[in-house]
Amino acid sequence: MSYSPYIYVAIPLSVAIALGLARKWRSRKWGKCMSNICLRGKTYLITGANSGIGLETARALVKRKARVILACRDLEKARQTAAEIRKEELGGELIPMQLDLASFESIEKFVELVKTGFYKIDCLINNAGVVAPLSLDQKTKEGFEIHLGVNHLGHFYLTNLLLDLLKKAAPSRIVVVSSMLHEKGTLDFDDLNMRKQIEDAKKGKSSRRNPGYDNSKLMNVYFARALAGKLRGDGIDVYACCPGFCYTNLFRSFVKWYHYILMAPIALVYMRSAKQGAETVVFCATDYSVEGHTGKFYRECAEYAPSYNYNKEEESRLWEMSEQMVKARRPL
Template identity: 45%
Template sequence: MWLSFLRYCILIFGVLTVIRWVLRKKWGSVDKTNEIKSKGKIVLITGANTGIGKATALEFAKRDANIILACRDLEKAREAVVWIRQKTTLGQLICMQLDLSSLQSVRNFCKEFRSKYDRLDILINNAGLMVPTYSYDRQKTADGHEVHFGVNHLGHFLLTNLLLEPLKASAPSRVVTLSSMAHSWGTIDFDDLNCEKTKIKGTLLINPLYSNSKLANALFSKELSKRLQGTGIRTYALCPGMVMTDFGRNMKGPMIWVLSIISPIIQFLLKSPKEGAATVLYCSLSKNLINESGEMYQNCGKWDPNSRIQLKDEDAKRLWEESAKLVGL
């Protein structure tokens, strides 16, 4: 009996190993020989204390850049710095407080940033949250906006707009915004942007309002590119793929146990944070993208989002106009 069980375990392990090898080939990797020089560049990463953001900060530190870790929790940001310093002594690491759920916090952050820096080479809009459907209770931001739309979209929308001058001063510069393949399940209801009337009918884990916010990210990057033509600022949106991060931090009850049980298998099939950061680095540094802007990327290559859902110019323009009103621009 035990021998048969052992054989099954070995077989399953072998199959998972082969699947992961195939997936890694598909995911692509960073080509350091085809990157713009990042030594000394000022790189701002939101949510750099965990997951993809922390992995991205590490990679930029290895390239001797000056990294601003813009995080809501400064203590966790400092812990991330300690973690990075255990792996490299290169680069400068500066922690600054930024709470994307508060528009006033965004304004305070930008005021402080501009008092210290007159340029910004790369802005990476990475931070985000997703409250699972089963535990979602119409949470709001400090300004009364639906929490996914407010944090994932409006916070970054205001942040980017308030940092355009230092980005222009560093041209050619880049704005990289993390969207998701979940954007294809999203919708933008301009009569209900705060999702007061929206019925929550998502899967057990993927909240449809998260999908809406990721669609907003994609549309934002598209419209931003149009508005920045001639400034030397390039914009890129990307899907990092399915990444094994602290996704379960907002989970409660039995789902925590379920996730812990299936976690060993999931780790074989999902990207590590470092692998998830590869496309972020590609969009931030690849020489291949010098003449591109407003596109979407996945697995270190261009991705046509219209194969899943059409990103309409008129929707991008209207979302920009409505977002500007909501944040007071």
Template identity: 70%
Template sequence: MVSSTVVYAAVPISVIVAIGLIRKWRSRSWTKYICNTCLRGKTFLITGANSGIGLETAKALVKRKARVIFACRDLNKAKNAIANIRKEQPTGGEMIPMLLDLSSFESIEKFVEIVKAGFHKIDVLINNAGVVVPLDQDAKTKDGFEIHLGVNHLGHYYLTNLLLDHLKRGAPSRVVVVSSTLHEKGKINFADLNLKQEIEDAKRRKGSRRHNPGYCNSKLMNCYFARALADKLSGTGVDVNTCCPGFCYTDLFRNSIRWYHYILMAPVFLLFMRSAQQGAQTVVYCASDYSIEGSSGKFYRDCEPYDSKYPFDKDEEIKLWNVSDELVKARKPIPL
């Protein structure tokens, strides 16, 4: 006769095994990019390359012999990340740590000056860095913009435009904009881009919303920016594409997730959340796969084109570009 102790012990083991099998079954649709084309001689610039998806993207590119610029807000973390990669890949490509704070236009300008002085061209710019901060914290960039607008959109908008000459010099070259399918939840209110009303509502409301409006809006802005830039760079040899890495376990949501969320959401995390390495696959694909060279203005997920459910509007796209241009130039009249 089987003892009750054995039965009780077998139940949680069975549950764990079942969850593992379900996760394995689900992960079959999470494409793994296996092409190992040598990227020696190419320079890749990745924002936020010291952790999460940016770090895993850097690892994959270094393994393929690429030169990778780690453009990070914390230089020490960038250096530590590089040291760890070098231990794993002693014969990989060159890695250069550089200071870049996307919440500061001044930092972006200084960073670009150094890049232009040290590198003849940029082959691929990967706009990966991003933040998610609860709206009730009312976080601002150093230039006074709402944090999601300022870092996720305006910071990359300014950086990319300042590097266009170097990207054109590297043609055929690419700009990869890391967005999210959460852009489909976004809504751009040009009368309140800094979300003053949303922030006031968040401060009054107890608890947080399922989707952070600031983050979703910034991901929509990423998509519009990439679409507009692809049109503007048509015929220059610079491809611009957007991608979604999927729902990934990274420290991106460190400011939004509390300890009890991990308990309440454990089944969802186990079944649906990808690792940073799994999330990086589409980013690496968009940045390096030769089969999509010459293809521009598309959105990719799981290493294939994705049809967004968002009703993109050309007038809204043009208006966002013009407003972004005005916001950047309002600080200092630097030609873009």
């Protein structure tokens, strides 16, 4: 039986159209920040602003005339990002600065420079994050497990050092970028640095998931909730949010070339662009409707009630241990 040569074009084309329509239908449910308020005179600080969601958040804020500090580990990449945004957006102000969240010394030097150059910070967006295979046993400069040290402790220390500038800008905001994966997290307070799981991973016993990343996202939520309680009455609102399942370079350590082929159909339907992922972050950072709703979790530009059973005792213990680790500058 012979087939028309057109069928070899028609079938792939039909599949592509079907996937495109499925993506369009699904994207209708994705949140979109509708606020276009002018942010002239306001200063926003974004960690990890040189790529992905951080870059798109910076672009959206500059479009609204804000002054944006691009706090990035690689200063040259931060400068390149500023130049890239400038090709499209001429308003606002872009200020590249060097910040390595894997080093307490770098955090302290960064804060010192910020306090020298800026009287107030209107919004701090804790966006930067890392994902690394546990088998690599990566650590911060002080010896903390990389997910604990960067995704949680780095932002914990940075935020606390900047609180006086945030108070001067009240009403101001802190946005903590977390993930729905926080609901998969579990905290072992006897082993927050995950030594046992890392040793298992080195022996090839690791699971498909990355518990280090999941746990750090749970720490993000606990941090936001605890901080909101401590700052109640100070004019600083704190929000945690999930940007959704986005196509960024965050998981580059896990993606092989063949994954792009195998996962292409799923990615086309389910994965958002970085710009789409930034919508909820921008919403939490700018929209007036969330003012006063401190301590809440947001997804799809709306308040979200996670199914996770938050434990107040765990929340308090994490804060206390985080303070101890920062003070000791070493793992407990």
